[in-house]
Amino acid sequence: xxxxxxxxxxxxxxxxxxxxxxxxxxxxxxxxxxxxxxxxxxxxxxxxxxxxxxxxxxxxxxxxxxxxxxxxxxxxxxxxxxxxxxxxxxxxxxxxxxxxxxxxxxxxxxxxxxxxxxxxxxxxxxxxxxxxxxxxxxxxxxxxxxxxxxxxxxxxxxxx
Numbered sequence: 001x002x003x004x005x006x007x008x009x010x011x012x013x014x015x016x017x018x019x020x021x022x023x024x025x026x027x028x029x030x031x032x033x034x035x036x037x038x039x040x041x042x043x044x045x046x047x048x049x050x051x052x053x054x055x056x057x058x059x060x061x062x063x064x065x066x067x068x069x070x071x072x073x074x075x076x077x078x079x080x081x082x083x084x085x086x087x088x089x090x091x092x093x094x095x096x097x098x099x100x101x102x103x104x105x106x107x108x109x110x111x112x113x114x115x116x117x118x119x120x121x122x123x124x125x126x127x128x129x130x131x132x133x134x135x136x137x138x139x140x141x142x143x144x145x146x147x148x149x150x151x152x153x154x155x156x157x158x159x160x
Contacts, residue, residue: 017156020152020155021090022150028052032057034053034055036050037052042076047136051072051099071109075129075133086136086149090109091111091125093113094112095111111123125156126156127155129153131152131153131154135149135151
């Protein structure tokens, strides 16, 4: 919960802040998935990386305009005996989402959010996955069947 609150502040901030985000055990119902952005396709040498946009659902105390979607960065690697999944919540209120690029383990994402006065704020976010990708590569090469991701990713508001 603390990570989600920190990310909400990050998503609504206009300052360059960085947050370390731990993997979550959140589950997402397939019926709430609005969009899947494929950042990197899975091969034998590299995991699949996806940005998942999930509907927050309705609420009686907050406008749907205020909280349209949340975003998760996900990493998945098939294994012969076990699979590896790491899921990271990176924004709680996002719309008009676009993935701009993925280079050297860092994804650049654009999205918009709304303030309490319903003013639209545009964001550019950099998501550094290098530590998580290194951890997953090591687990795959070690054939670690009990592996649970622990590495954080770094989410940072970038200058536009």
